[in-house]
Amino acid sequence: MDMVIRTAVPADYEALGEITAQAYLADGHLDFNEDDAYLHVLRDVAGRAGQAEVLVAERDGRVLGGVTFAAPGSPLADIAGPDEAEFRMLAVAHAARGQGVGEALVRACIERARAVEGVTGVALSTQRSMAGAHRIYARLGFVRTPERDWAPIEGLTLLTYRLKL
Template structure:
């Protein structure tokens, strides 16, 4: 599929926020309801765009998914060291799944990380239930880093991966 990976603009924020929220809700990755605080974070693309670069995958003017790329020093980087970039909240609209959107977004993060002088790795945290995303990470050369696994809240252990650049 012919798609463009680009920086999100304000006109994308609401749509991408809904794509991200729906992906987490529908896939059962978190046990929360419409009033959950993290769901508000997932929908707050405008807030993320102030602190990091939000990327979207677009095809024929339609946003298919997005991801948040946190360069070194970004307050949105949870596990990155000083010489690492990180990405978060990778989400693809259900109707666009299986078309390479997720992989294209991850490749966009890899390109951005490689373009930053001194960055030696790209890291991420993921849930055990996100098996489809795990396949993308492994295919692109990411390796599991179990020594960095962590729990942002009790009962939610996140797995970590790193790509050496």
Template sequence: MDFEIRTAREDEYERLGEITGQAYTGDGLLDLNDDDHYLNVLRDVAGRAADGEVLVAVRDGEVLGGVTFAAPGSRLADIAGPHDAEFRMLAVAAGARGQGVGEALVRACAERARALAGVTALVLSTQPAMRGAQRIYERLGFVRTPELDWSPLPALTLLTYRMEL
């Protein structure tokens, strides 16, 4: 691994917000006509850092991607129960894909979850079209939890996954 995973610094928030927004819009995962509000949420790394831990993958000072880790009780959690940690908004810059960045960020979330007393699982939500990410989740031991699937918008159902720790 020729990059490091660490907590994002404030001077990296803007770049990570750009990467996250581009990942969702560039991959056709966000229809700006329907939900430009969510694009602002994706870009608001400072807002996420206030209630969770934003991790970045960095190589030679360049942000390659990031993810938001939400400990139990965080307002950022969508589906987590009282003993679950959750991660959200996993994004990798287009030029850094296929290099293990996404998997390393997910592994870092799992390590953080294991380090928290009382946390027994790590959970996440994903769009059906995020097949590459789903392959990473399954390879790392996450299993589908269709009973927790949910819809933040009328035309969008999110799939959920869980990894027992």
């Protein structure tokens, strides 16, 4: 069966929360432990789903990864301007990497952004260490926007990218 990208439902939340948390923990993207507050944010898929659209990639009934799509005006949009959509917390289960899951999720975000009237671009923030994601963004036409780079906490500068629609 082919991979399906769809809106997450409550039955997906626990699995996606753990996939997202483990992607950050195991890949060493943040210097935190199991007690870190941001880890709880990563696991809180239900909270994100109440403020944005959470998408999952699924194959044979198994969640492979997910992403949070924030349309203009969403409280989860960190850097997007009023005419931009944004996506956050792109994560793929370790066992599903290299299978096109991350790219399919990003493409779904682009499609959703194109469907919103007045949206001219898609913005995102990423860490320097997320090289695999950077390759996806470049392949899909995103360009670096260093003038928008920002630091949500001291010592963590996030790189920004934008895709013009």
